[in-house]
Amino acid sequence: MCGRYAASRGPEDLAGIFEVEKWEPEETFEADYNVAPTKEVYAVLDRPLKDAEDPRPVRQLRKLKWGLVPSWSKTPEGGARMINARAETVHEKPSYRRAFAGRRCIIPADGYYEWVTGTQERDLEVEGKKKRPRKQPYFVLPADGSVFAMAGLYEFWRDKTLPDDHPQAWWVTCSVITTEAEQAPLAVAPANGPHALADIHPRMPLMLTPDRWESWLDPSRTDPDDLCELLAPPPAGLMRAYPVSTAVSNVRNNGPELLKELEGPEEGTLF
Numbered sequence: 001m002c003g004r005y006a007a008s009r010g011p012e013d014l015a016g017i018f019e020v021e022k023w024e025p026e027e028t029f030e031a032d033y034n035v036a037p038t039k040e041v042y043a044v045l046d047r048p049l050k051d052a053e054d055p056r057p058v059r060q061l062r063k064l065k066w067g068l069v070p071s072w073s074k075t076p077e078g079g080a081r082m083i084n085a086r087a088e089t090v091h092e093k094p095s096y097r098r099a100f101a102g103r104r105c106i107i108p109a110d111g112y113y114e115w116v117t118g119t120q121e122r123d124l125e126v127e128g129k130k131k132r133p134r135k136q137p138y139f140v141l142p143a144d145g146s147v148f149a150m151a152g153l154y155e156f157w158r159d160k161t162l163p164d165d166h167p168q169a170w171w172v173t174c175s176v177i178t179t180e181a182e183q184a185p186l187a188v189a190p191a192n193g194p195h196a197l198a199d200i201h202p203r204m205p206l207m208l209t210p211d212r213w214e215s216w217l218d219p220s221r222t223d224p225d226d227l228c229e230l231l232a233p234p235p236a237g238l239m240r241a242y243p244v245s246t247a248v249s250n251v252r253n254n255g256p257e258l259l260k261e262l263e264g265p266e267e268g269t270l271f
Contacts, residue, residue: 001084002150002176002205004248005112006033006139006259007042009147011061014108017147018044018213023061034254035109037083041066043152043174045105046217057219062154064105068175069157070095076157076171085153087179087206087231091224096175099153101222106208107152107176110259111141113248114201116194136193136265137248138200142207143187143240151177151206151216151231177206179233188240192264197239207234 008031011023035041043064046057068082085096115135142148157171181197181204189195197204208216208230215221216230242261247253 001114001178001201001203002112003037003083004251005035005148005150005205006110007031007035007108008033008110008256009108011042014042014044014061014147018061018106018108019059020044020061021059022049027061027063029063031256032254033256033258034248034251035066036251037067039066040064041107041174043105043107043154044217045103045154046219059217062105062172064154064172064174066107066176067173068095068099068153068155069171069173071098071155071157073157076159076173082175084178084203085175087151087177090153090177090231091228096153097224099155099175100227101224102219103154104216104219104227105152105154105174106213106217107150107174109148109150109205111139111148112150112205113137113139113244114204115249116200134246135249137244137246138190138194138241139244139259139261140197140200140204140239140241142238144238148205149208149210149213151208153177177231178203179206179231180204182233182236182239184236186240187237188242190242190264193243194241197241200241206231207238209234209238 011028040063043062046059048055049058069076090096090100115137152174154174159169162169181202183196183198185195194200243265246266248258
């Protein structure tokens with residue numbers, strides 16, 4: 001799954017990477033090293049500009065709320081639970097299929113966090129000697145340091161309790177698509193820890209390599225069978241993972257120190 005990630009690149013950097021044509025200077029975030037569900041995040045999408053005479057799609061960098069709210073939803077409360085959409089079923093699930101057909105986006109990240117329960121902790125839990133095993137967080141990122149382009153969906157939801165001109169009348173929300181975690185060896189693996197992403201968690205965000213960006217963002221591609229081909233996992237061996245401080249487990253902690261690589265898992269969280 002993807003429940004937390006880091007995003008330190010600014011809009012100028014992202015605009016250059018993704019060839020963005022339009023973004024609003026006032027929609028600028030501070031670097032966020034502990035992005036959690038319901039936060040506003042950057043997303044890249046192709047869409048005609050509002051009230052523009054030219055109907056062509058324009059590459060935009062937009063602020064979206066992480067946690068998709070379907071357009072038909074009566075309330076936005078369920079958004080916090082819809083942060084991930086499974087690649088295997090995204091084309092058929094009522095909450096996602098319309099967005100999958102015409103509202104796809106890329107959610108840029110440095111990488112994502114995932115937690116693994118240490119072997120010793122799991123054994124204690126099985127024996128009934130520990131109710132809540134301590135989990136070791138790992139940071140997963142492209143081995144070459146490039147942007148981690150997560151496949152995403154976005155949706156519009158109208159709050160009918162507010163007038164049209166209210167700034168919060170429309171919500172624009174998003175979800176990250178996940179796929180089965182790679183079982184192939186990591187490009188760079190920790191000496192004392194997992195050797196494949198599947199050793200950490202059975203799911204991972206679907207990373208789009210640059211050769212798929214154009215096709216993924218193209219709103220004219222709406223055929224589900226055609227689009228499902230874009231859900232194939234990226235080539236194996238592109239990722240690395242390393243242990244980080246358990247401080248990242250508290251969403252109130254935020255700063256570049258969260259990305260500091262530890263020499264090994266913290267005490268009590270041995271892999």
